[in-house]
Amino acid sequence: MNRQKICLLLLSVLVFLGQANAATLESTFFTRSDQTPPEEVTITGVVLDAKTAEPIIGAAVMLKADMARGVATDVNGKFTFTAPKDVSELEVSFLGYETQTVKVNKQRDLKVLLMPTSFEIEEMVITGMQRKKEEAFTGDYRRVQGEDIIKINPNNVLAALQAFDPSFRILDNNSAGSNPNALPEFRMKGDVQLGTGIDPGNMDIMLGGIANLPNMPLFMLDGFEVSLQRIMELEPERIKEVVILKDAAATAVYGSKASNGIIVFETKAPMPGKLNVIYSTNMGLTVPDLTDYNLMNAEQKLEAEWLAGFYNPNNPTQMNTYNRYKADVMRGVDTYWLSQALQTPLIQRHTLSLQGGATELRYNLSLSHNRNPGVMKKSGRNMTSFNFDLTYRTGKLNIVNSLNLGDNVGNNSPYGSFSQYTRVNPYYRMYDDEGKLIKILDVKNRGVGESSAIISNPLYNATLEHKDRQRSISFTENIMMEYRFLPTLRLSGNLGFIKTFANSEKFLSPNHTSFEIYKDIDLTKRGSYDKSIGEATTWNGNVSIDYNLQKREHTLTMFGRWDISSRVNNALALTAHGYPNEHMNDFLFGFDMPNRPTGGDSKTRSIGLIGQVSYMYATRYSVDLSLRTDLSSSFGADNRLAPFWSLGGRWNVDREKWFTRNDWISELSLRSSIGVTGSQNYSPYQAIQTYTFNHFMHPYVSSDVIGAELMALGNPNLGWSSTLEKSLGVNASFLKNRLHASFSMYDNYTDQLLVDFTAAPSVGFDSYIENAGAIKNTGYQFNVSLFLYENISERIQWIVSLNGANNRNRVEKISNSLEAYNRAALENKNAAPPMYVEGESTSRIFLVPSLGIDPATGQELYLNKDDQPTFIWSAADKRAVGDSNPDLHGNINSSFTYKNLSLSCSFMYEFGAQRYNNTLVEKIENADLAYNADARVLTERWSPDNREALYKAINIKGQSTNASTRFLQDYNEMRFSAISLSYRFEPGVHEFLNRLNIGSMTLSGHMNDIGRFSSIKQERGLDYPFARTFSCSLSIVFK
Template identity: 25%
Template sequence: MKFRFKNAMYLLLFLSVIFKVNAQDKTVSGVVSDDVGPLPGVNVIIKNTSRGTETDGDGRYSIKTKPGEVLVFSFVGMQTEERKVGVSNKIDVTLKSDQILEEIVVIGYGSAKKVGSVVGAISSVSSEVIQDKPSANVMDGLQGRVPGLQVLTSSGEPSATPTFRLHGTGSLSGGSTPLVVLDGVPVNSSTLTSLNSNDFESVTVLKDASATSIYGSRAANGVIYITSKKGRINTDPKVTIRTQYSISNLANTDFFENVLNSRQLADFQVETGFRTRANADQLLLDNPNDTKWYQVYYKENVGLTQNDISISGGGEKTTYYISASQTNQEGIAYQSDFERYTFRTNLDSKVKDWLRVGVNLSLGYDERELNPSGSNSTNRGLAWLAQPWFSPVDENGVRFDRIPGWGRFHPAYREEKFQNDAERIQLNPSGYVQVEPFKNLKIKTQAGLDFFDFTQNNVRLPSFIGSLGNGSISRRTDRSTTLTVTNTAEYKFKINDSNSFTALVGHEILDNNFRSFGASSNGLTDDRLIELDLGPDNRDVFEDNSSFVFESYFGRLEYDYNNKYFFDFSVRQDGSSRFGANNRSATFWSVGGLWKIKKENFLDNVNWLNDLSLRGSYGTSGNAGNTDVDLANIGQSIAINFQSIATAGANQYNGGTGFQIGNPGNPNLTWEEQSKLSVGFSAELFNRVRLGVDYYNRKTSAMLLDVPIGLTTGVEDIRSNVGELTNQGVDVNLSFDLLSGEDFYFSPYININYNQERVTELFDGNDFWIIPNTGVAWAVGQPVTYFYPIHAGVNPQTGLSEWYLPNADPSQVVNPNTDRNNVTSNFNTAALQQSTGIKRNAPINGGFGFSSAYKGFSLQADFAFSSGKYLINNDRFFSENPNVFAGFNQSTRVLDYWKQPGDVTTFPRFDGPNFTQFDSTLIEDASFIRLKNIILAYNVPSDIVKRVGLENVRLFTVGRNLLTFTDYLGVDPEVDSNIALGSNPNTKQVSFGLEVKF
């Protein structure tokens, strides 16, 4: 027995030693790849723990583990793999593409979701698409990338905010800008210019009622949800440094190149009797110049620099992302510059198993100069009217401060003497606390602030030779604070393994306060003494303040049966201080469904079909008018908050304070109402082709319109809920993995939106309503349409222009074939204005392009297009009217004018009325295709990079707006307005950059 016991003890001791050896930590390493090559950023987690790491730029990983533990390898869009740790210290894994892209997106309140389980129609754009763009605003990089989202940049001003609309114009006057949400907190759309796009992880566009109705009264125009970057758990600090330098020029110079040169203008003036031949010859002899004035008023090869640094990582419970950036962009117009500094820190921590907290802080500061000389100003917007024989410099090349003959001041001199600068401080802090008192119940409180302080200064120095010793100064400060506090409770539960439910309830309050203060004075005498109190003349001061509050209660119920059938229902009640006491609250709701048809048994053996999903939704939302603070139209931004209330305004009369009627008030004023039906499907074929199609029908009623009333009441109009507008259309998104191999791929895409807009009801029984001085009208049964006198051409016998007389119903378009004789040569705007049948808003918008790579090189190109877009080209009223603007330069088109009977020409006789009137000839097709971005990048081989201790080195060059294809005769077809006059044109950039990670 002793012998056996002793042997047993030895055996146990031996097994104990073996167990301890085997149970010791060991380091396992390997490479994770896919069909193309190594995968960076793959999560490697020890199953049922929070310990893990991720692969580096070469797909390599290293992790401490124990035999018997299981490593879980996961990556977005790939199937998750598990490997059990054994004796070997090396585990290589090849991940396979998932049939359904399992990208995680945040679409509203509550937990993030996998794209494949989202009932609503959404489009998500990743950070790879957004980054590197030489533009201060992220929306510029989205142009042409999201079907149904129209993005237009109307100005080359570096600080310009693009306009963007989703599925057409949602309201005739209540605002059509989608709600912008940053990490769960609504923000002003102008805030985007103060943020660094390289800090964004993704931008998700929520399109249909199922996705947007949970936002209620602010989501009638869709939602742009921006998620900023976060750190990762158990990840060593990663540092990314990016630097970029760009050169900017005019995007398109065709309009400027199409004016007469010195010889052409002189000959034309002789031909039309403005000069004698001898006078013209002597003029050209004395002034042997042929100045291209756009090259004087717009700078060439101006610079843009951007520098970024970010640090991210995380421990077992806390993740962090910290970044800072500097951007300095010089505008091509004088007095046009933008310099911005940003700082961001995102912290998330799992304090306890049941408690999570997070804090996001975004701080932006920028200084901007805004060129003031657009519209009818010959100091830039109409400077091409200058005669080309004048020169901006003397014979020695020295600049004239005041240009002889032209009589205007050189733009560089004006920049020295006029200061039109502004500075903006943007602060967007937010934080949350989330508790999980028991499994699957999450209670969350989040608070966020959208704050800006904007100060603008306008100074004319006393040394300005146009007003010596009489300088002026004006200064205004605008401050807006929007606080949003949201409380939600979300509970997930299952009934057996097939039925999954998620229920969410919440409360939200939004409180906005705006204050504006300004003052001005004249009579400054010294450039060194520029202060408001030093101007003794014309002193003035003003102050405005405004506020509004929204309070909301909302809920959502989601159901998933066997990961095959998905349903959701949401409801929200909103109350707003903007509306009358009789209609302050409204309730909005939606219902939606998703059917993953590919998971049905009858499609199991259809191998060429990898995914097929059908979705549909119907719901309502509202519009309380634009809640953005628009500093360009600050009076409207303030007034909209009090239009339900009868108010009185103060004035100054005979040295005292008086009162006047302000707003008549409307206690019944309430929300615009919108309903939206959406049906769509998505499919993937042959693991290569992805197709998405969505149809929508969007109806807006009880619109917020200013209805005219009799002037005997003391006011012109009253804000009321009237009228109806519909938008229906289709989004199509098609992409291919056309070529793919071991070290290359080529993937083209195209997306397109067709939108049909129609006004279906107005007010007071009107069939149409012409908006004064815009050339635009609303007509029942038609889209928003241009109403203008319709030019019938130049009569070949008389040389006079002729215009069609309107039908008895001016909203009906004349037929040139039957009404050719129903014309007049007497121009009268009021008598001749009628429907041109030309739409104000383009019905077709979209984009196309491709991404590709070969070994370390990658190439991406993105085109944006707009078809059926029209503009009133008001510049041509000046450039094609030589008998009105005699002596000024003109377009070469004016050479085609009537001289004798029988001539078929563009313009009438010179000795008659205007060459050009405000008629349909100025309404131009501004459709365009623009190469929005092209990016060529090279990743330096990792074996070279590793030698110097770096993780990745990437060189890249970016082109923006390099090509523009259009028949539009004006400065820039992208202007988003009914009229273009003196626009600050878009720019094109060529950029070179370097990105280093370590």
């Protein structure tokens, strides 16, 4: 409560100062004091885009005779200001549009149409370092407007981006599902490093580090590098546009951080004029999606246990147990355990923004709170963000300052893993006759010589005192300065500072069922508390200069930049055991610490030098040459410097004199590029011979001093992995620009991968890091959009788009560095983990070929490496039989607009992949029938009466099934990703807005993750269910 009061007080003070400052500036810059004020009149009007008839927000309307007097248009493109009675002309201007002089005469209500210039802002590509003309840009990119992102998914910006570019994909996490505390993983055009996986509880990840994310793209926000968490906290309403940079020509200026692609976010600039108050909210419901679960009901499960032999008719004890459960089933006991830990929570996000100021000085102050509870009870993530942006522009100087405070709290559910609830037998009762939760539901006897299964009630632990949360607090201060010596010469500099604090804690009550083994043995081991704290400090700065020269048909642009960055972080982890009772839930009450405190620190520093030259001739031919040199402390002392470069070319065929534009083809351009980029994700001390005191904190027996221990072998020659990227693309427009199409293909070769070499035992270490191996990614992408119907005067538009991509990777070379890993993967009997083999892809599936179930014996028949049938499974018979990477994936989008009404929908598709279906193994054939299982256990198992079955005979403890192609299935999928309907209310049409002093209002409804159609029946969301989201958004701009 105190923190809320402080935030409200700070908000009020800043609003007051902003209003006072805006009034002062308007008095200073927009008015001129005369001894005798002339007679004045009020002029009103609206400024519209001449092509789309959309209002232009923030256009400058100036008095032609006195350019110091003027106003900016509001959110509806309207303006009102006073001028001398004899005013004859106004000048109206906006960036990206031709400046227009308007004759006033005796008119007092004007309608001004601005014509976009040939280099309007919509035709500029924002690379995160500079703006480049689209017609001269040689790189491969995709630009998405902020309002289009909101139409697809107002709750998840990154998920929405998938709909617009097929190369950008969020990987499905079948374990984490819709867990709001799980961080997503991405891919852009394949893997550039071996290894994957994100642990959201990892302290370095919580502090915004990227060393453990080998294939993560780089995120840029308003010219500064930011963490994945910062992007996830970003309010969709603040986004102006997002640019995805994909090939060497587009990303080489980022050097060692470019191989995974760059995603550039630009937020909206503050609107000038009087104080503008903008409020937006998004509220909705998140509904668990359990459609992929097909579990047995109480009657089916009891029948399966009977068939498996759990109950011996000659054993009175077992028959009494069976009869008791049978009576409960007949009485109607059929507990639906799946719903017990789930909820349908209300999600909400509120954003309040105050902005205004004069043309010279603008401000924006915003406060946002995002409450995102998960579908598992008491889980969720709350994010609070405060932003203050200040822009000062006068003459040749431009200064932008941005301050951000973020508080991010994640709570994990005390109900544990969702998989517990999918295993509990439905004939169990949750409560006893007194209405109390039953702690131990059953002890299942699996037979002679087998251990019993102790089945506890998963709901019991949720009633105990519990802590399991992570929290991070960040402070970000960015300042950008720009000075134009000449219209063609600009010097700019950026300085950024980020301070992050993070902590996590997990407390388990001494009454938790995981401590049952200590119940009557050692009370000092009951209850546990894990606590971690950390902090990180990041500095980054740069100075750049760019020069533009245009002589007739020649345009030359030169750009140079110097980068420097530093990141320091440290962490501490503690564990305590032995808590007297669950109410003494502070770390200090622990009986002892079984292990000493652990932790560590890291320091990473880098310097980069960039040079780029671009040349364009007659808007037809363009060439870009980029060179960057990076120096990093993460690599060996003899190999810390690495060069990166790119060369790109573009030919605008439609600008050729011989090219005749017609109704069939109106635009055509070709581009190509080649270059070398690097990967950004490295551990800070991977090349340095580092010592630790961890195991020698006590003096030696023969000495009174403490010693240090070598952590790992240093490698002074350890260098950068680099990717040679080649790409070719074409863009075209047909049918009077009603049909737009683009196609690109690429060939990327990543060399000098950083991998762990297996070391000889005599060395004293299991492995050491070395540059070895290479991966090749090849593929293509396409995007087609069609204006099915367009009527600008009636403001009707219907656009349908289709995009798709294909990527194939292959391990070109590798050493014995992954020998131990591949050997373990090869010998895995129960799953199909990835293997890294020369000539095969990183997503290749290796299994033993299966000929199915032998009808006579009910046993599986395999095919050995000599193509001979055998009943004996051998790891040596594994071969490459499938690939989890699809032949084609992409999206189908539709957007329909009628005046102020807009309807959008999006579908995602994937075809031509294969999946190893673990559900068939773990929940059918290998199912431990002491627990619940898939309903197909009863219908598709082998028996003398069902010899053509797909799965082995039912068994009390599950079959010993090994990984084979019997469980490999073709994977094709179509998802209904999103649908939204929105309407914009305007004061001129809806009178109630004027009475409420509202300038504009937009109301919209959204549905996300609506449904999926898959060729595979497989359980999804094992530890945390997937979910569907239904939400409504409201955005209000007050006058």
